[in-house]
Amino acid sequence: MKQNLAILGGPKTLDKKFDWPVYDESDVNAVAEIVRSGNWGNPDCGDVVEAFEKEFASFCGTKYALTCVNGSVALRLALIACGVKPGDEVIVPPYTFIATASIVLEANCVPVFVDIDPDTYNINPAKIEAAITIRTKAIIPVHFAGQSCDMDGIMSIAKKHNLRVIEDACHGHGAEYKGKKLGSIGDAGCFSFQSSKNLTCGEGGIITTNNEELYDMINSLRNVGRVKDGQWYEHHYAGCNYRMTQMQAILLSNQLKRLNEQTARRHENGTYLNSLLEKIDGIKPLSRGLGETVHCYHIYIFKYDLSKFNNLSKVEFAKMLAAEGVPCFMGYPEPLYKQPLFQKKSFMCYAIPPEVDYTKVFCHETEKACYTEAVWIFQNTLLGTKEDMDKIAEAIIKIQKAIKE
Ligand SMILES: *Cc1c(COP(=O)(O)O)cnc(C)c1O
Helix, strand or coil: CHHHCHHHCCCCCCCCCCCCCCCCHHHHHHHHHHHHHCCCCCCCCCCHHHHHHHHHHHHHCCCEEEEECCHHHHHHHHHHHCCCCCCCEEEECCCCCCHHHHHHHHCCCEEEECCECCCCCCECHHHCHHHCCCCEEEECCECHHHCCCCHHHHHHHHHHHCCEEEEECCCCCCCEECCEECCCCCCEEEEECECCCCCCCECCEEEEECCHHHHHHHHHHCECCCCCCCCCCCCCCCCCECCCCHHHHHHHHHHHHHHHHHHHHHHHHHHHHHHHHCCCCCEEECCCCCCCCECCCCEEEEEECHHHCCCCCHHHHHHHHHHCCCCEECCCCCCHHHCHHHHCCCCCCCCCCCCCCHHHCCCHHHHHHHHHHEEEEEHHHHHCCHHHHHHHHHHHHHHHHHHHC
């Protein structure tokens, strides 16, 4: 019955609010204590920022972790610290947030787009080698949605061609690849603490690494070019002030205590939801079992086949599902290379040589994901109950039945 659809005024299948961020009085008190101390940015009286960095490094199993203002800056600092020069090429996927590619431009380098694997929506290692040239210096694999990339494949290509690997782990807090935390496998790992991410303090970022040279350079670049044992007004590199406040760090420390339990719940609910959705004709969850020992489901993604839904467009389907109370979205409207920034090679693109023409880029799998297939459910939904997952499946079945009538 079509009239039964929530979008047409019928009852919602899932009538519940999924809160994010999750916090209680312990978070409020921790921040209040810093506010009362007056040491908001000053590390001299008990450095909460450094304490959090140690906690996060230990959480990821890396030697170092360096906080900064956001995930984009984390990526940019990690890339610059690798020693890239203007005009160097950096391989990125086109199915990701703009920052993965725009920070390459900000570093005066050239983003080269390599298509995704249709089963995981992560960069396809089998397509990386064809994109490598004499100017290629780094790969930025994105652990999209919280599912690890094929890191064995990527690391072996990087080793063969002497490339740096910077993991964009902005979706990947707490997720693992073959038992290793994301962000601990490449030369550096970059995380965001922006409001929507699985670990957040509103805005913020962190870089993990085991490489002491990278650590020293990033540490200097985020602190206006100062160096260890140098004077306050002694600046060695073209850095900037990218430091985080003590209030952010204490909030992250407190939030980190919840992360393991939340990740376990998302992993469990995501796995259960897969088992429900794969039974629905025309719905296909992304593939699992490719090395991701923990999937942290920053996004739960499934593929939608409109031919099984009376040719209802993905956009309309996502609107109907959202109306049923499932916090969902159509995802990126188009591949990154379609953004005006690349199509027009606008302001800030002066390092891109004239022969690079993004209007000629075509990544088939990314186009399919954007235009017809991918539907996203947000991470906080996966913090719900098993019954909530049942209702997500129920809502999809309800829509399918109604529109087939
Ligand atoms: C959020 C995000 C970033 C950037 O993080 P900010 O903290 O917003 O700067 C980079 N890459 C991916 C994949 C992201 O989702």
